[in-house]
Amino acid sequence: MREIEDFTDDRLKAWCIHCGAPVADVPNNRDHVPTKSLLTKELRKRGADYDRGVGDEMDYLPQVTVCRTCNSGFSPDENYLLCVLHAVMAGSLYPDPKTHPEAASILRSNRNVVRALKQAQDGQSSLFDDHEPFALFPDADKVRRVIVKNARGHAYHDMGEPLRDEPDDVAFVPLIRLSAEQREAFEKAGTASHLVGWPEVGSRLTVHLLAEGPMVDGWITVEPGRYRYAIAWAEAVTVKTVIWEYLATETCWYR
DSSP states (O other), rough: OOOOOOOSSSGGSBBTTTTOGGGSSSOOOOOOOOOOGGOOOOHHHHHHHTTTTOGGGGGGGOEEEEHHHHHTTOOOOOOOHHHHHHHHHHTSOOOOOOOOHHHHHHHHHHHHHHHHHHHOOSOOOOGGGGGSSOOOOOOOHHHHHHHHHHHHHHHHHHOOOOOOOSSSSSEEEEEEEEEEHHHHHOOOOOOOOSSOOOOTTHHHHHHHHHHHHTTTTTTTETTTTEEEEEOOOEEEEEEEETTTTTTEEEEEOOO
8 A cells, every 4th residue: 555644743643552651752663553464475575675665655554653562562462363364264273384385384383372272162253153163262352452453553543543542342253244234334434425524634544535546435455355444433433454354343432
């Protein structure tokens, strides 16, 4: 996706969006939203080239500045979600490297996560009901933390709005489990004609809405087939994401 310069109020950028620490007073760095590991290696490499000033303008990957402690603190949960997704998409905790090379490599390198998933017996998660007889028992709290982290980052990156409070609602479910009506409602992410008011002048989202080109039916695609997201801001700030065209998520902060 193309980088859009942010012109929102600099006073809103003084604190870490996760813990509220003044970023000028603590070690800080850039955090990718979405979680970088959810994207392909090819796009991550092109994004790194763009950051160094040698890549294509369409290879920008969204980033926000947060405190280093928060950034590193999310890594275990992000890694956990990556392993869960690879396992369920491959249909095994020990996928064949010939048919699922990326999944095999990731899961082989994270034996602690594999052991945890094998030992968990908390009841079948709805994330994996459609993959019987293979079933996983993932830690929903770990998955939720990554979803909220990315949603908070998207709202901050695109709207310039720091949402440090806990969200009021967080939901995630495979797209395949949505009814036709639910899927239609979910995919209607919202555009300027559907929403009351506009986001803050100077925000990236305003540019998206005016340009129209970067958005399709209200969705912003970071990588086709891997990750897309949408933001609405009328009665609530609502961030929707679709991960690997499999997992649908929705995170809401009511105003």
